Amino acid sequence: MPSTHAIAAQIYEFVRTENLAEGSHLPAQMLADRLRVSRSPVNQALQLLHDRGVLQRVPNRGYFVSGALADSGVADAQGLQLDDSNALDDTYFRIAEDVLQDRLPIDVTETMLRAKYGLTGAQMTQVLNRIAQEGWVSRKPGYGWTFSSMLRTPDSLLQSYRLRLALEPAALLEPGFRMDAAVLARCRAAEEHLLEGGIETDSAAQIHERGVRFHESLVEASGNPFFIETIKRVNRVRRLLSYRSMKDRERYVEHCHQHLEILSLIEAGKLKAASDALRMHLSSTLRNLERIAGLLAS
Incomplete structure (x- = not known):
């Protein structure tokens, strides 16, 4: 079980990555499910963040994002002495x-x-x-x-991206697809943050998490639990490789613009066009995997 400080740091990073506004509620059970821990250490971590002055606690209601934590100028998790x-x-x-x-x-x-x-x-x-x-x-x-031997070979890496290419565009065409305005706004804000300098200043983990949340948000909007569970499993495993591409961050400018185009098409209700744009986006990544696959070749 991660320490209280480590869980507090993860909660802190979740709030910052998701660009949660001041006053946003942080339900303990939601955080426990997301971090895959029990509620008890999550409650302890929330209390620690409250003690640090970055969360507000409302009796009988729980914890909420404070103005200090919502402020982009607040110290990072290291500065708050949450963990090393x-x-x-x-x-x-x-x-x-x-x-x-x-x-x-x-x-x-x-x-x-x-x-x-x-x-x-x-x-x-x-x-x-x-x-x-x-x-x-x-x-x-x-x-x-x-x-695990998974994703240690070029073939398995390519297969994981082919799975995403088959699944993610199809998710946008599911009959129950619906993306909340708040989720759209949060995804757009994350891309704009990167374009405004985050590509250069964010850590590899932060950039990876923003990309994961964008793609998982699209699949979650499908309402299909089988799609959602599959893409989350793939994303958990591919973290092993994604950080290596951070050495070449220039490509993320194009990625951000492609993500913003997909969001605009979804917002306009043009789901077929959005699905096609997502397919092109993933296909472009797949074409670039030859270089990454070479790094993995034994």
Whole structure:
């Protein structure tokens, strides 16, 4: 189980990534479901954020985003002393790189990883729990951990994108497709934030999360639970690879404009055109995978 500080940092990042406005309610159960933890540590994390002055607590109603947290100029999670996320992010990416380059065995122990990456036991557990939630490591019965072979080959990477290409445009054509105005506005604000400088200043994790939330929001609007569960599973696993493309951030300018075009078409009720635009967007990414697949070739 991640520490209270770590969960508080995740909640903090969720609010910032989703651009939640002042006064937005943060239901404990919703956060627990999203972070895959129980409500008790979420409530403790919410209280910690309240103690830091970035959440408001209303008796018998819960916690709400305060003006300080909604303000884009507020200190980051590190500045609020929520956790040592920068160091843990660095270790996460180092492990991912070592897995992709076959510099780590399939089976590992926490003791071996702690010695290799210089983390405490609690920090190593936090990193491994994050990786486990994303689907590319699992705890072995009894002792140790096993890295998944999924997405370690060029073929499996291409297959994951072909699945998205088949699924996501179809989601926009589902009979029950409906995207709330508030979700549209939040997605548009996220893209505009990137175009206004976030591409250069946001962390790799933040940029990845914004992209994930855009595509998952489209699929969630389909109302089809099978589509939604499938795309979320794919997104959890492909995190292992996505950060590598952050070295070339120029392509995100085009991605943002494509995302904004799709949102405009949806808002105008032109779902067939939006589906076609989404297919073109994903196809373009698929055509660029040859370079990434080369990085994964053993």
